[in-house]
Amino acid sequence: MTRVLTWFEEWIKAAVLEVQEYMRLQGATLRGMVSRPFYFHDVVEQFDLIGIGSLTVVLLTGFFTGAVLALQTGATLDQFGARPFVGRLVSASMIRELGPALTGLMLAGRIGSGIAAELGSMVVTDQINALRALGTDPVRKLVVPRVLAGIVMTPVLTVVADAVGIVGGWLISVYQLRVASSLYWSSVMDVLYIGDVWMGIIKPFILGYAIVTIGCHVGLRTTGGTQGVGRATTNAVVAASVAVIAVDFFVTRLLLTLLY
Amino acid sequence: MDTGSRGAAVLEPSPPGETAAVAFDHVSLAFDDKVVLRDVSFTLQPGHTKIILGASGSGKSTILKLILGLLRPDGGEVWVGGSRVDTMSEVELMRVRNRLGMVFQEGALFDSLTVAENVGYKLYEESDLPLDEVARRVEEVLAYVGLSDYLDRMPSELSGGQRRRVAIARAMCFKPPTLLYDEATTGLDPITATTVDQEVVKLRDLESVSSIVVTHQLRDAFFVATHEAVRRGSRIEIVAADAQKSEEAEFIMLKDGLVGFEGNAADLRASTDPYIRTFLS
Numbered sequence: 444m445t446r447v448l449t450w451f452e453e454w455i456k457a458a459v460l461e462v463q464e465y466m467r468l469q470g471a472t473l474r475g476m477v478s479r480p481f482y483f484h485d486v487v488e489q490f491d492l493i494g495i496g497s498l499t500v501v502l503l504t505g506f507f508t509g510a511v512l513a514l515q516t517g518a519t520l521d522q523f524g525a526r527p528f529v530g531r532l533v534s535a536s537m538i539r540e541l542g543p544a545l546t547g548l549m550l551a552g553r554i555g556s557g558i559a560a561e562l563g564s565m566v567v568t569d570q571i572n573a574l575r576a577l578g579t580d581p582v583r584k585l586v587v588p589r590v591l592a593g594i595v596m597t598p599v600l601t602v603v604a605d606a607v608g609i610v611g612g613w614l615i616s617v618y619q620l621r622v623a624s625s626l627y628w629s630s631v632m633d634v635l636y637i638g639d640v641w642m643g644i645i646k647p648f649i650l651g652y653a654i655v656t657i658g659c660h661v662g663l664r665t666t667g668g669t670q671g672v673g674r675a676t677t678n679a680v681v682a683a684s685v686a687v688i689a690v691d692f693f694v695t696r697l698l699l700t701l702l703y
Numbered sequence: 704m705d706t707g708s709r710g711a712a713v714l715e716p717s718p719p720g721e722t723a724a725v726a727f728d729h730v731s732l733a734f735d736d737k738v739v740l741r742d743v744s745f746t747l748q749p750g751h752t753k754i755i756l757g758a759s760g761s762g763k764s765t766i767l768k769l770i771l772g773l774l775r776p777d778g779g780e781v782w783v784g785g786s787r788v789d790t791m792s793e794v795e796l797m798r799v800r801n802r803l804g805m806v807f808q809e810g811a812l813f814d815s816l817t818v819a820e821n822v823g824y825k826l827y828e829e830s831d832l833p834l835d836e837v838a839r840r841v842e843e844v845l846a847y848v849g850l851s852d853y854l855d856r857m858p859s860e861l862s863g864g865q866r867r868r869v870a871i872a873r874a875m876c877f878k879p880p881t882l883l884y885d886e887a888t889t890g891l892d893p894i895t896a897t898t899v900d901q902e903v904v905k906l907r908d909l910e911s912v913s914s915i916v917v918t919h920q921l922r923d924a925f926f927v928a929t930h931e932a933v934r935r936g937s938r939i940e941i942v943a944a945d946a947q948k949s950e951e952a953e954f955i956m957l958k959d960g961l962v963g964f965e966g967n968a969a970d971l972r973a974s975t976d977p978y979i980r981t982f983l984s
Contacts, residue, residue, distance in 0.1 A: 482828070569811035576771050576805040577825045577873075578797045584828075 465660045468586065472656065475580070475587040485588040493554055493589070493655075494596035500549050501600045502607050508541055509533055509608030513615035527622055530630030533612030534605075538635065538643040542605040544691050547650035550597060551683035555658040558589055559679030562662025563672040571663070586659045590652065597651025598644050605643060638702035646694050653690050657683045721785050724749045724881045724913035725770055730779035730789075732765060739765050741960040742779070749880065750951065752907055752914045754924045756982070757957035763917040764808070767883045770915070771803060772796035784880065804874030804882045804912075808889065810866040812858040812873070818845070819854040822872045830877070844872040848902055864895030871902050881913040882906060888923045900926045901941050908932040908948075909939065921983065928952035928968040956982070 516532045562585060565571050574581050609631055616622040661679040665671045725747040732740045739762040747753045755763045768774040769781050772788050781789040784802045791799065812821050823841040826832050832840075845851050848868040858866060867887055874882055884903060888896035900923050906912045908931050918924050929952075931944040944952075954971045956964035958978055964971065971979065 480829075564814075568809065568814075569807045570813055572768070572771075572773055573805070573807055573811040573813070575773060576800055576803065576807075578800045578829045579825075580793070580797070 461664075464664065465656070468582065468660050468663070469656060471580075471582040472586050472590050472659075475583040476591065480580075480583060482584050482588060485584060486591050489588040489592035490596060493550075493592040494599060497550060497553055497596070497600055498603070500553055501546055501604045504545050504549050505537075505542065505604030505606070505608040506611040508545055508604075509537055509611030509613075510615045512536055512541070512608070513612035513620065517616070517620040526620060527626050528630055529616050529620060529622055530609075530612065530627040531634040533616075534609050534631040535634050535639065537605045537608040537612075538639050540691075540695070542601050542608060542643060543646040543650060544687065546597065546601045546604045546647060547654065547687035547691065548684055550593075550600070550651070551654050551687050552680055554593065555654050555679045555683035556676045558655065558658030559662040559665075560672055560676045562659060563665035563675040564669075566663060566665045567668050567672060581663070586656075586663075589659060590655050593651040593655030594648055595651075597647040597654070601643065601647035638698075641702055642695070642698050645698060646691060649694055650687050650690055653686045654683045657686055721782070723747055723782060724751070724784060725753075725915065726780075726782040727766070727769075728780040728782070730769065730776045730781060732762075732769065732774065732776045738960050740769075740776070743957075743960075743962055744779075745955055745962065745965065747881075747913055747915060748951075749913050750907070750911050752916060752927060752952040753955060754928060754952060755915065755917045755955045755957065756919060756921070756924060758919065758982070761957040762960055763919075763957060764885050767805065767885050767915065767917055770883060771800060771805060801877070802879050802881060804877070804879040806867070806870045806874050806882065806884045806887045808886045810858070810870035812866060812869060814858055816858075817854065818850065818856050818858070818861070818869050821858065821869060822876050824873060825877045840876060841872075844876045845869075847875075847905075848872045849898075862895075864891050864898060867891065867895075867899050868902060871899070871906075875906060875910070875912070878910075879912070881915070884914065884916045884918070886918055886920075887916070888918065888920050893922070896920065896923055897926065899923075900930075901932070903927050904930050904941055905932040905939060909934060924954070925968060928954070 512533050513529055517526060517529050520526050520529055520532070562571075565585075571581050574584060613624070613627050616627045617624050658679045661675050661682065665675040667674065723746045727743050727745050730740055730743045731738075743766070745753065755766060757763045765774065769776055770783060770788070772791060772793075776789050779789070780787055783799050786799055788796060788799050813824065816824065819838070819841050820827065822844060823837045826837040826840060827834075830837075842851065842854070845854065848871055850865060850868055850872065853861065853865065853869070858869070861869065871887070887903070888899050891899065903914060903916060904927055907914050916924065916927055929944050929949060930941050931948045933940050933942055949969070950967055953965065953967055955962055956971070956979060964974060964976065964979055972983070974980070
């Protein structure tokens with residue numbers, strides 16, 4: 444019993460420490476965003492790596508999600524004679540929910556793991572200490588550019604995923620479900636409210652921030668050599684993916700209250 | 704009365720580290736239950752060398768991290784160039800780190816940067832020096848360590864010895880008055896290790912750099928302590944150190960977090976302490 448209590452106490456302490464360090468990292472990141480020095484070329488590099496580098500995976504995910512959504516819902520809508528409204532369903536689902544969530548999950552896998560592995564290797568090979576010894580704050584040099592790229596590029600990538608998803612749905616609707624193209628597009632536009640657009644933009648902004656800060660936090664807290672880097676990478680993907688789903692739920696709940 | 708109080712102010716002893724390049728004053732540090740350093744005190748005078756010996760895990764590298772402010776002691780004072788660093792904020796420490804160059808174990812070169820970018824990192828990123836001047840300085844220090852032809856190579860394309868020499872070039876590029884070497888020769892073959900030792904000696908004697916050399920390689924420790932660099936015309940020669948130069952290189956032996964020995968190479972060789980005898984044998 445005593446051993447269980449000790450284990451539980453240690454677990455609680457470790458969890459509280461993780462939360463404390465995560466909050467400290469966020470504080471340092473926010474300070475780094477509004478004060479000098481500012482490493483501009485690192486920001487540009489991260490915009491390219493996170494934004495352009497993730498384009499292919501987001502295009503493919505968005506396209507096939509829109510296409511399969513049209514396929515699945517087409518059959519269901521047929522039962523109510525509502526096949527022409529397939530465009531409404533595809534656009535509403537993509538823009539309000541699937542676009543942000545799936546883009547978030549893709550980025551959690553691609554960026555979250557990449558950041559944790561990169562920063563983790565830098566920690567275990569003393570490169571982070573070398574940066575500090577050379578007078579550079581690792582948060583300003585490594586974390587701030589990634590967070591800026593994450594919060595700007597995730598909404599952009601989500602809009603791209605939404606667009607290609609709707610195009611994927613259009614292809615299936617026109618060539619398989621035999622819905623008129625004009626009917627599909629008017630149906631897509633009919634259902635969209637300004638609140639949907641806001642939701643489709645605000646959610647990825649927050650998801651991008653969560654994914655990148657989790658990747659950076661886990662990476663910078665890596666211990667235990669190359670094995671530790673592997674562990675950190677796995678932890679970052681798992682934590683960021685769970686965070687995407689959980690944050691998505693809470694932000695959706697909040698935005699439904701505020702926007703509708 | 705008045706005169707007396709003024710006299711007392713004049714006689715008040717200055718803190719131990721005010722004139723030293725680096726000073727430790729009763730420094731202690733523990734990680735959880737493991738005591739790493741207990742009441743460690745030493746002083747490194749400008750232009751001198753301190754060689755810290757000890758078994759693996761004896762706290763040698765920890766001393767360097769305390770000097771750089773990468774760790775904070777639980778007790779005692781750490782002084783660098785007249786400033787007390789153990790109470791400084793991270794922002795204040797950045798200024799102190801301008802006075803310190805560090806050669807990490809394995810080099811700790813930045814994987815994604817070329818040799819030239821690694822060497823000139825601090826000048827490129829943390830100074831307002833014009834880029835052509837930085838490039839000139841980078842070429843100069845790479846020539847100094849004999850790696851002029853490696854400017855555009857990536858660290859992964861270098862051998863172990865070349866990586867250490869690039870790390871030394873990076874540490875000296877911004878001309879810090881004190882250099883810290885953390886196991887700079889560990890894992891290198893004797894010939895390559897000697898070239899690294901010679902760089903340490905050259906920097907100390909020709910550039911007047913104060914040095915702290917952490918190692919458990921006795922051969923390299925004694926090489927640095929018993930040799931000096933002299934310039935003869937355009938040539939640099941490494942010769943046996945004279946008596947005064949030998950006195951300027953002091954050894955510290957760490958044992959169980961305590962300073963077990965402090966003295967020069969001759970004192971160390973003459974020591975009858977069983978631990979030191981075992982270590983030396």
